[in-house]
Structures are given as C-alpha cells and as structure tokens.
Amino acid sequence: MEITKTVDLKMYINGEWKNATSGDSRPVINPADGKVIGYVAEGSVNDMKEAIEAARKAFDSGIWSELSAAERANYLFKIADKLEEYQEELTRLEISDNGKPFREADADVMDAAACFRYYAGLITKPDGETYHVPADMQAMVIKEPVGVCGLIVPWNYPLLMGVWKLAPALAAGNTVVFKPSEVTPITSAKLVEIFEEVGLPKGVCNLVFGAGAVVGNELVENPLIDKISFTGGTVTGKNIMRKAADSVKKVSLELGGKSPNIIFADADFETAVDYALFGIFAGSGQICAAGSRILVEESIYDRFVERFVERAQKIKVGPGHDPQSEMGPLVSSEHLEKVLSYIEVGKQEGARLACGGNRITANGLDQGYFVEPTVFVDVTSSMKIVQEEIFGPVVVIQKFKDEQEAIQLANDSVYGLAGSVFTIDGAKALRVIKKLRAGITWINTYHFTFNEAPWGGYKQSGIGRGLGTYGLEEYQEVKQININLSVEPIGWFEN
Numbered sequence: 403m404e405i406t407k408t409v410d411l412k413m414y415i416n417g418e419w420k421n422a423t424s425g426d427s428r429p430v431i432n433p434a435d436g437k438v439i440g441y442v443a444e445g446s447v448n449d450m451k452e453a454i455e456a457a458r459k460a461f462d463s464g465i466w467s468e469l470s471a472a473e474r475a476n477y478l479f480k481i482a483d484k485l486e487e488y489q490e491e492l493t494r495l496e497i498s499d500n501g502k503p504f505r506e507a508d509a510d511v512m513d514a515a516a517c518f519r520y521y522a523g524l525i526t527k528p529d530g531e532t533y534h535v536p537a538d539m540q541a542m543v544i545k546e547p548v549g550v551c552g553l554i555v556p557w558n559y560p561l562l563m564g565v566w567k568l569a570p571a572l573a574a575g576n577t578v579v580f581k582p583s584e585v586t587p588i589t590s591a592k593l594v595e596i597f598e599e600v601g602l603p604k605g606v607c608n609l610v611f612g613a614g615a616v617v618g619n620e621l622v623e624n625p626l627i628d629k630i631s632f633t634g635g636t637v638t639g640k641n642i643m644r645k646a647a648d649s650v651k652k653v654s655l656e657l658g659g660k661s662p663n664i665i666f667a668d669a670d671f672e673t674a675v676d677y678a679l680f681g682i683f684a685g686s687g688q689i690c691a692a693g694s695r696i697l698v699e700e701s702i703y704d705r706f707v708e709r710f711v712e713r714a715q716k717i718k719v720g721p722g723h724d725p726q727s728e729m730g731p732l733v734s735s736e737h738l739e740k741v742l743s744y745i746e747v748g749k750q751e752g753a754r755l756a757c758g759g760n761r762i763t764a765n766g767l768d769q770g771y772f773v774e775p776t777v778f779v780d781v782t783s784s785m786k787i788v789q790e791e792i793f794g795p796v797v798v799i800q801k802f803k804d805e806q807e808a809i810q811l812a813n814d815s816v817y818g819l820a821g822s823v824f825t826i827d828g829a830k831a832l833r834v835i836k837k838l839r840a841g842i843t844w845i846n847t848y849h850f851t852f853n854e855a856p857w858g859g860y861k862q863s864g865i866g867r868g869l870g871t872y873g874l875e876e877y878q879e880v881k882q883i884n885i886n887l888s889v890e891p892i893g894w895f896e897n
C-alpha cells in the first residue's frame with residue numbers, strides 16, 4: 403500500500419507541468435517513518451506571477467466564466483467520477499503524505515467527490531432575485547464570479563480542504579491559483595492531473611508549490627488576484643488579512659479553534675466518552691474543529707476522567723497504512739516539536755498529566771512523529787494549554803458546577819469555531835448551544851459535517867463560510883441591474 407518509489411511533483415501553470423524556474427525542489431516526508439517519498443518543485447515569486455497572469459488571462463477571456471452553468475457542472479461531475487475511479491490511489495497517497503489512518507483518508511476522498519457533485523448540482527439551480535419597484539422599472543440581482551481566486555490550503559486535509567475551495571470557486575466561474583501546503587503536496591498534484599484529464603481549459607486552475615512566505619505571500623499581495631480563500635493557522639491568517647487590505651481583496655479565512663465539548667451529568671455516559679475521544683483524537687487532534695477542551699459537570703467528573711483515560715490509553719497508534727492503526731503520526735517533525743513543547747508548557751503551568759505526554763518510539767515507530775494520546779486535568783482557564791490551539795492529540799478536561807458556568811467556560815476563548823453539548827435534556831441542549839459563540843455546533847455528537855451546511859467560525863476562528871450555499875456565495879459577486887421599462891428622457895434639467 404505504501405509509495406514504493408519517490409514521486410516528482412511539478413507545478414501546473416497555464417496547462418503545462420513545470421519545474422520551478424530555479425530548478426529547486428524540496429523533499430516530501432512520510433510522517434510515519436521519516437522517509438523521503440518525493441520531491442516537490444520549490445516555486446519562486448516569478449513562478450507565482452506566471453500562474454497569476456495565466457489565471458487572469460483565462461478569466462478575462464471568458465473561456466470558463468462564460469460557459470453555461472450546466473457546462474461547468476458537467477466538468478465538475480466528471481471530476482467527481484474520476485476521484486472515485488482513483489479512490490484507492492488517492493487514499494494511499496494521502497496516507498503516505500499526511501499520515502492519517504486508512505479510514506480517514508478513504509473518507510476524505512469520498513467526501514471530496516461528494517463536494518464536487520454538490521456544487522455541480524447547486525450551480526445549475528435558480529439564483530438571483532427580482533424586486534417589486536415602481537412599475538416603470540424592473541430591479542434584479544444576478545450573481546457573477548469574483549474573478550481570479552487564490553486558494554491557500556493547509557496540511558491537515560490536503561485533498562479535502564483544496565476541494566472545499568476548488569469546487570465552489572470553479573462552479574461559480576472563477577479561475578484559480580491553488581497553493582497547497584508544502585508539507586503535503588501530493589494529492590493536490592493528483593487532483594490537478596484529474597482536472598487535466600477531464601479537459602478543464604488551460605489557465606482555469608493553476609497549481610503552484612513553494613514556501614508560504616514566498617509564493618503564498620505573492621498570491622496575497624498581487625493586485626491581479628481578486629480574492630483570497632485561506633485555511634490554516636490564525637497567525638498566518640491575520641498576516642494575510644493585513645496584506646490583502648492593500649489591494650482590498652475579498653478574504654475568507656478558516657482559522658484555528660479551541661472548541662469546547664460540554665458534557666452534562668445526565669448525558670448518555672458511554673456515548674459522551676466515545677464522542678469526546680473521537681472529538682479530540684481523530685486526525686491525531688490536527689483538526690481545526692477538534693474538541694480540545696472537554697468540560698464535564700462536577701458530579702460525573704472523576705468517573706468521566708477515569709473512563710476517558712482508560713480508553714485513551716488503549717487507542718492503537720501506528721502508521722496509517724496499517725489497518726490496525728486508529729491514530730496516525732503528527733504531520734511533520736516541526737509540528738511534533740511544537741506539540742511536545744506544549745505538553746512541557748502544560749506540566750510547567752502545573753496541570754496534571756492524567757495520561758500520555760510522550761513521543762512514541764517503541765514497536766518500530768521511532769522514525770515517525772507519533773505522540774501518545776495526552777490528557778491534562780487540574781487545569782485553570784488562564785493556562786496556555788487551555789487557551790492556545792495545540793493541534794495535536796492533547797486535551798484538557800475541566801470541571802463545571804452548572805449550566806451557567808459551562809457556558810462561561812466554553813466561551814472563554816478568543817476562538818469560536820465549534821462546540822458540542824451532551825445531555826438527554828433537549829431544551830437544555832438547545833439553550834446552551836444558542837449561547838455558544840461558535841459557528842459549528844453539535845448536540846450528542848461531534849465532528850460530523852455535510853456539504854450542504856456552512857462551515858466556519860465566530861471570533862478569531864475566521865471570516866466567511868465554506869460549504870453549502872454560503873460557500874458558493876464566497877466566490878460570487880452580487881450585481882444589481884435596474885431596467886427602465888419606459889424609455890423616455892427623465893427631464894431632470896430644463897434645457
């Protein structure tokens with residue numbers, strides 16, 4: 403199942419596969435064993451400029467935006483079919499590149515195909531509005547593509563995060579410059595190969611690899627770009643927003659989180675424990691919406707911690723290609739260091755480690771970036787491990803007395819991406835959810851998301867929404883058209 407020979411990844415600019423003009427490339431590492439599995443072109447500012455100019459030219463030519471919605475949808479349906487045709491290969495590539503276990507990578511590919519189908523369907527449905535204005539006029543609104551969109555994608559869902567942006571952007575008639583994370587470029591290249599295979603016109607999707615601070619920065623600053631859609635860290639997101647302001651680009655940001663998972667004493671106990679484990683340890687905790695703060699009602703706190711720790715310690719950690727593995731490695735050695743340093747910070751802050759806390763090196767995992775499922779208790783709200791996004795398999799479990807304190811603790815964060823409530827009291831569940839300052843919420847479940855529903859956060863978790871009709875609107879401009887039905891002079895001026 404693993405990559406047996408290294409892959410060589412080129413950029414795709416104006417319909418041509420190209421090495422970086424400098425000839426530079428950088429290694430791509432399998433996080434499960436630290437081995438080099440490929441080399442990716444290291445694009446420069448000039449490479450990025452070339453891609454932006456190609457996307458601009460393609461947009462301005464109307465080659466894509468002036469197709470009928472049904473014609474564009476047809477391409478998107480074909481892309482979805484191809485994603486399914488290459489499901490096994492894409493899954494294998496994603497596992498080797500990102501480290502995620504088979505079931506997660508496999509689901510990502512299926513979700514990616516479904517996302518293309520959703521937007522292919524949506525774009526052919528009625529949209530726009532007409533208004534009742536004085537009878538000699540007709541006013542209406544139509545939606546148009548924003549233009550050239552720069553799509554910047556992180557490493558935690560390399561394929562799916564790309565698709566969440568590409569599918570609506572292309573459906574709406576935009577052309578794009580797509581910049582994946584340097585850490586996980588492989589499935590992005592495969593996806594663009596699929597675009598080529600289905601005959602997407604030249605220049606409509608351009609793929610540029612290279613450092614975020616170099617090619618990503620050019621994408622954000624270049625005045626030929628109309629919109630930036632970014633998913634990634636909050637620090638980078640803030641930086642992008644500042645730089646995009648110079649040319650007043652439209653910006654969508656999907657940033658970090660420190661999402662609360664509130665568990666009341668009347669919840670179905672085993673269901674709550676089970677979803678709390680899923681909430682934080684799926685994706686090795688490298689999910690923006692991870693339930694990284696578990697808040698438990700006082701009367702069941704000790705029992706909950708005991709059961710949660712017992713089960714966390716049994717999670718089978720290993721390489722994604724091993725069908726037994728339930729949790730994979732962290733994505734890179736740099737990220738491993740970051741997560742381990744947060745664990746040290748937690749200990750120094752006086753939190754108590756209830757389990758985990760170490761890198762795993764036993765059973766042949768010593769070359770990979772594996773970390774034990776880690777649980778901190780006896781924490782206070784002011785601690786860094788309670789406030790900052792760790793983005794690893796590290797959770798804090800806090801205690802609350804009543805509904806009011808649960809809400810207060812849950813909202814005590816600069817983030818507002820997601821949150822969940824576990825209780826059998828339906829009225830209480832909805833009361834608490836309505837008080838949560840978060841964009842993605844669940845009752846008696848966690849993590850489930852649907853192409854039909856908007857994804858995004860309150861507060862410093864971002865701006866705008868992905869997915870659903872809201873996700874399409876992020877890639878559309880709104881134009882009002884006022885038509886005079888009585889064509890004669892207005893006579894405003896006498897002479």
Ligand code: NDP
Pocket residue numbers: 554555556557558581582583584585612613614615616617618619622633634635636638639641642656657658659689690740791792793
């Ligand atoms: P970044 O936010 O830095 O990277 C995300 C994407 O942005 C990558 O494609 C990156 O390119 C690009 N990028 C980086 N700098 C710039 C820039 N100046 N201009 C334009 N694009 C840029 O994530 P990190 O990998 O550094 O992770 C840092 C933290 O962010 C994580 O620890 C985690 O807390 C959070 N994070 C959140 C994610 C989410 O889904 N909300 C996803 C990933 C990380 P390149 O890879 O080449 O640097």
